[in-house]
Each structure stands twice: as C-alpha cells, then as structure tokens.
Amino acid sequence: xxxxxxxxxxxxxxxxxxxxxxxxxxxxxxxxxxxxxxxxxxxxxxxxxxxxxxxxxxxxxxxxxxxxxxxxxxxxxxxxxxxxxxxxxxxxxxxxxxxxxxxxxxxxxxxxxxxxxxxxxxxxxxxxxxx
Amino acid sequence: xxxxxxxxxxxxxxxxxxxxxxxxxxxxxxxxxxxxxxxxxxxxxxxxxxxxxxxxxxxxxxxxxxxxxxxxxxxxxxxxxxxxxxxxxxxxxxxxxxxxxxxxxxxxxxxxxxxxxxxxxxxxxxxxxxxxxxxxxxxxxxxxxxxxxxxxxxxxxxxxxxxxxxxxxxxxxxxxxxxxxxxxxxxxxxxxxxxxxxxxxxxxxxxxxxxxxxxxxxxxxxxxxxxxxxxxxxxxxxxxxxxxxxxxxxxxxxxxxxxxxxxxxxxxxxxxxxxxxxxxxxxxxxxxxxxxxxxxxxxxxxxxxxxxxxxxxxxxxxxxxxxxxxxxxxxxxxxxxxxxxxxxxxxxxxxxxxxxxxxxxxxxxxxxxxxxxxxxxxxxxxxxxxxxxxxxxxxxxxxxxxxxxxxxxxxxxxxxxxxxxxxxxxxxxxxxxxxxxxxxxxxxxxxxxxxxxxxxxxxxxxxxxxxxxxxxxxxxxxxxxxxxxxxxxxxxxxxxxxxxxxxxxxxxxxxxxxxxx
Numbered sequence: 258x259x260x261x262x263x264x265x266x267x268x269x270x271x272x273x274x275x276x277x278x279x280x281x282x283x284x285x286x287x288x289x290x291x292x293x294x295x296x297x298x299x300x301x302x303x304x305x306x307x308x309x310x311x312x313x314x315x316x317x318x319x320x321x322x323x324x325x326x327x328x329x330x331x332x333x334x335x336x337x338x339x340x341x342x343x344x345x346x347x348x349x350x351x352x353x354x355x356x357x358x359x360x361x362x363x364x365x366x367x368x369x370x371x372x373x374x375x376x377x378x379x380x381x382x383x384x385x386x387x388x
Numbered sequence: 389x390x391x392x393x394x395x396x397x398x399x400x401x402x403x404x405x406x407x408x409x410x411x412x413x414x415x416x417x418x419x420x421x422x423x424x425x426x427x428x429x430x431x432x433x434x435x436x437x438x439x440x441x442x443x444x445x446x447x448x449x450x451x452x453x454x455x456x457x458x459x460x461x462x463x464x465x466x467x468x469x470x471x472x473x474x475x476x477x478x479x480x481x482x483x484x485x486x487x488x489x490x491x492x493x494x495x496x497x498x499x500x501x502x503x504x505x506x507x508x509x510x511x512x513x514x515x516x517x518x519x520x521x522x523x524x525x526x527x528x529x530x531x532x533x534x535x536x537x538x539x540x541x542x543x544x545x546x547x548x549x550x551x552x553x554x555x556x557x558x559x560x561x562x563x564x565x566x567x568x569x570x571x572x573x574x575x576x577x578x579x580x581x582x583x584x585x586x587x588x589x590x591x592x593x594x595x596x597x598x599x600x601x602x603x604x605x606x607x608x609x610x611x612x613x614x615x616x617x618x619x620x621x622x623x624x625x626x627x628x629x630x631x632x633x634x635x636x637x638x639x640x641x642x643x644x645x646x647x648x649x650x651x652x653x654x655x656x657x658x659x660x661x662x663x664x665x666x667x668x669x670x671x672x673x674x675x676x677x678x679x680x681x682x683x684x685x686x687x688x689x690x691x692x693x694x695x696x697x698x699x700x701x702x703x704x705x706x707x708x709x710x711x712x713x714x715x716x717x718x719x720x721x722x723x724x725x726x727x728x729x730x731x732x733x734x735x736x737x738x739x740x741x742x743x744x745x746x747x748x749x750x751x752x753x754x755x756x757x758x759x760x761x762x763x764x765x766x767x768x769x770x771x772x773x774x775x776x777x778x779x780x781x782x783x784x785x786x787x788x789x790x791x792x793x794x795x796x797x798x799x800x801x802x803x804x805x806x807x808x809x810x811x812x813x814x815x816x817x818x819x820x821x822x823x824x825x826x827x828x829x830x831x832x833x834x835x836x837x838x839x840x841x842x843x844x845x846x847x848x849x850x851x852x853x854x855x856x857x858x859x860x861x862x863x864x865x866x867x868x869x870x871x872x873x874x875x876x877x878x879x880x881x882x883x884x885x886x887x888x889x890x891x892x893x894x895x896x897x898x899x900x901x902x903x904x905x
Binding site for chain 1: 610680681683684686687688689691695700704707708710711714801803
C-alpha cells in the first residue's frame, strides 16, 4: 500500500506541485493549508510523513513542528521542512522557543529550501521513511 | 628697614658726647663729627638716616652742611640745633629743606619729638616709594597680562574655523580673520575702514544687523542659514550669527560669525547618495527574493503541466496552468509597481464621492476577509460631499492598507483574538479629509515601524514586494497629502491618510461669485 504524505503549505501553487510530485512517485498525498488544519489532518489521517512549510498565516510551521516533536504519540512521524526561510533562521527561532518553553526539540531530519527539485524531495522522503 | 643711624655734628664736644649717649640709651646707633667738613665725610661713609647738626660752627656752618647733604641724598632728614639769635639762619635752613630744629640747650623731649617727626617722614616716604614701586610692578604685570590675553584673542580670532568680522559704529570693517577673508573673497587690507557691511554682506545679513541695532538688541542674532555670493559667481552656503556691541549703552560696533557649510553640504549630499545606494541594494535583494518566489511557482506549475501532458490528465493541466498564470500575473504586478514607483505621476483629479470609493474597496476585500474570520466595519462621515480627488489614489491606497491590515491579523501569533478592521472617514481641521484604517492584528516593533516607508522592506517573506507602502506614500504625497502609522506591538495598528479637501459646491459657488463680480 502506498505511503500517506501530508503536505502542509499555505500556498496553493506549492500544494499542487508537491501533490503532483508525490502522485508521480506513488505516494498518497493529503493537504492542509495551515498549521491548525495540519494538526487536525495528522490526527484524522495518521500520515506516514509530513512536509511542512514554516511561514504560514495561522499556526506557523515552527509551532506545528514543536507540537509534533513533543507529543509522544506523534513524535515518530518523520517531518521534512520545506520552506523559503533559511535553516539558520528556523533553528534560531526553535532555540528561542526552547529557552522560553524549557523544552528541547530535535533538529528536523530534512530541511529543504524552496525551490525544491522533485528528485531531491523524493530522495528525502524515501530516506526518512527508511529510518 | 629700621631707622636707627644718626649723625651728630657739633663743634662743642660735650654736647656731641651728651647727645650721643642719650640717643644710644634710646636705642639708636650714633656716629659723630666735630665740624662740618668731618661731618660730610662721615655722612658719605656711614649713610645715616638722620643728621643732627649745629648751625653755628667755624669754617663750614650748619647751613652749608645741610646744602651738601641734601645734594648727596635729598631724602636725608636734617635736624638743626639752634641757639639764641639764630632765627634768620633757622628760617633759611627750613627753606632749604631742613626737617626740623631744636633749641639749645637740647631738651630730651624736644629731641625725641623732632626725631619722631623725622622718622615718621622717612617712614612715610619709604612706604610711598615701596607703593610706587609696587604699583609699577603691578602695572607691568597687568600690561603683560593684557598683552597675553589680547594676543590669545587675536590668535583665537585668526585661527577660528568660523569667519569672524567686526565693524565700528559706522559699520566699517575693523576686524576680519582669514576664514572670513575666504568667505568674502577679499583681503582684510582691502576692506579695513573702507567699506561697510551693506557693500560686502548679502542684503539679508546686512538687514538683520541693522534691524538688531535699531531695536537695541543686546543678544546674539539667531543662527541662520543663507548663502554668500562668491567671487566666481557661485554661492557659498553659510550659517551666520552676530551681535551688536555696546559700551555704556551706546552702539560701538558689530561682530559677525560665519560658518562655511560647503563641506557639510557636500557630506550631506554624499550621505543621501549612499543611503540611496543602500536602498537600491535592498531593492535588488528584495526583488531577487520576490522573483525567486515567482520562479518557484513557475517551475512547479510547469512540472504539473508536464505531468498533465504526459498522463493526458486535464485536471493536472488546468491546475498547473493556473499556477503559471497566477505567477505571470505576479510578474506583471511587480513590473506595474516598479513602473509606478519610478514614474512621476500627476494625480488625475475627478469629481467623486470619497465615501463611495471606500465602500467599493471594502466590497472587493470582504470575501477574503470573511474567509479569514476578519470582520470589516466602516464608519463613514456623511458630511463628506462631492469633491475633486483622484479616485485611483484613494482606491489603491486604501486597498493596500486593508490588505496590510488583513496580513497583520493573519500574522498575529494570538490566534484567539476576534480580528477586526475598522475604516473611518472624517473631516479634520483646515479642510482635511482623513481616512483611518485600524486593525487589532500583530502590530509592529520599532524596527519594522522605522522601516515602513523608508526602504523596500517586507515582513511578508516572499508574498510582498516591499513596495506597497512606499507606493501608497508616493501616491498620497503626489496628492499633496500625508500618511502616518501608529502601532502597538501585539495590539494593532492605525494608518491615517490625510488629503486636502474642498467641497465641489463651494468651489463652484466661489467661481460664480468671481464671474459675477
């Protein structure tokens, strides 16, 4: 059975693109347009992997990532960050939040900066699902 | 210096001995001589302070002794010892400078009084001498000090960075330092006592001096920026101040200070230039970022189209083509924005109802707002009537502000708020039409607020060109208006646009009145 991948991104163009890439590589895509909807879909659909944008209007990727990595029932779902912001800024914001909330989260397995090539994404997904 | 050496001259040795003894008892040092000639020799050798001499002596009498002593040292006090019948000689002696006389037989009290007087005279003279001496020293010292100070001030004036020029009460130049010579373009020697300020100074400077003198103004003139025409026909940017000088409430002259601003102005221009360059740099990097995002969209879209073609999947074709079209639209928006920003545009004034334009814009955005759970409310002042404005300016500016306000709500980390945007219009003082756009979104920190209108700056990542507010400001300013923002981090932001307002009707009425008269 093909693996379920949840695509969380506020940009419909990005969703269309990633969904197509996933379908072309025999994954089953599900979409969510913000962090709030993302969490809801994770709970409903129980995906095998999540690709996550950082800058989204409601419930940012930074928060959703923390939520996923600190929830015992969710923290084993692999997350691939797929975003326009640099890894450096992402890590800085995570560090600030870690200090603030007194809880550390692991660095994401894959951090892909847009624009992403289809092969690059598929490689990252395959690599993550192996582990 | 104590007075204690006394010379006693008398041909009667017993008297000399007696006097010497009695004076020694009183604490004086005495030297003696038994005739006039000997007396002069002893005087030269011993230099006594006081001389006691008999008048009547053989060969050289007391008068001659007095004369010679006074020649040697006019300040010696000479007391004469006189007998009966010496009245004439006594008078002559007093006329020649004897200080006192005592009668024979010499009585102790009389001698004591005569000596006291002589001592007092000597003491006073010495005091006077010392005082005079001191006075001379003090004058020399003071003269030095004055010279030093005046040299220092001269040096100060000469080497001052400011041009300094002073005039007498007839406004003729008496002082002009090298810096002032540079600004005036002439040598001090060419203008000293020759020409007055009206010939040399630009009229505005000359006028402010004469005005200050007329008003008896005893304080510095305010620093003012103006220009000084230079010899080569250019003008030197300067700052100047000055003061009317008074002595006993009478005007005795004027002094002016000039600062050459050429270098400062040059630096200012360079600064503006470098800020512009920095802005261009930011624009380029902002643009590159934005263009990159468009490319991401185009690439993604073409991938989806490729898949659609390969699989003969119409849905994919439509979706991919949509993405491509959307991104083509983004490119065209960007180009539009860039063109409008770089182009000077005259507002296209038309008779319109500003409140109607606002309703139009709100209509345009209300669906998006509703989708995002943002409530838009309006409070439009019905007193605003038809007026001549550029509807495009109002439309574009307001659309931009409302879009920003919605983004501020969506960007807020506090997602539990009841987000709302309220748009208000009203007439302010002095015929000003105001539009207020208030949101309760994220607000801005100081850094963001500082960059609002100044540079190509966006907090929206790839979604904004960083040109929106800059364009709005440009449109409003071309319309002779202003735009301001008040913000509170976490609480929201209020943007206020102010535009000149004139009711069309009154304008027409005035026109008619003019036509009639």
